[in-house]
Amino acid sequence: MKSVLLFIFAFGLTTMAQAACKCGENCKCGGEEKCACGKTVNTEEPAEAGHPLRGVVTRKLEDRKLVLVKHEEIPGFMRAMTMAFSVPEKDWPLLEPGVHLTATLHGGRGDWRLSGITLTDENYQPRSEDKKKVTTP
Structure with a gap:
């Protein structure tokens, strides 16, 4: 057998x-x-295009290196909600609670991450004082 x-x-x-x-x-x-x-x-693997995301940081989970972001609806993909995301190491210090951002959402099944993060004002326009800190995809 x-x-x-x-x-x-x-x-x-x-x-x-x-x-x-x-x-x-x-x-x-x-x-x-x-x-x-x-x-x-x-x-x-084929490159993952991702989805545009707009939201505000609500909390940092220091122990897990995740950022909680309350994001708007992503039409045709996801309703508005608050989710935990991994972010590039270089962006970690910039993402404090209350910071508005735009980014590209990637992943799925519990492995959600953001790239191309841009810090913005409340209207999602890039903040002039942070233009040097904006990351690239």
Whole structure:
């Protein structure tokens, strides 16, 4: 019985490795970056476009390095709510409670993060005194 299970497990791993190749041929490359059939395997995931977000920082969770942001509705994607986001390390010191921002929202399933953060006034216009602190995506 153990040998049958071992065979099924090994066959499953081989099948998954061949599927990872994405070259359309049964070349047994095992998903290596350079396939045995001579084709290059696409090892990078497609870039995630993200969603524009506007909101205000309500709290910093220092122990988890997360920022709570009360954000507006993201039409067609998410209703308005308060959520925890990870942010780039360089932006961490700038994001204090009460700070308004615009950003790009990425992720899902509990792994939400912000990039391209711009500090703004209450009308979501970039704050002139912070233009040097604005991050890029």
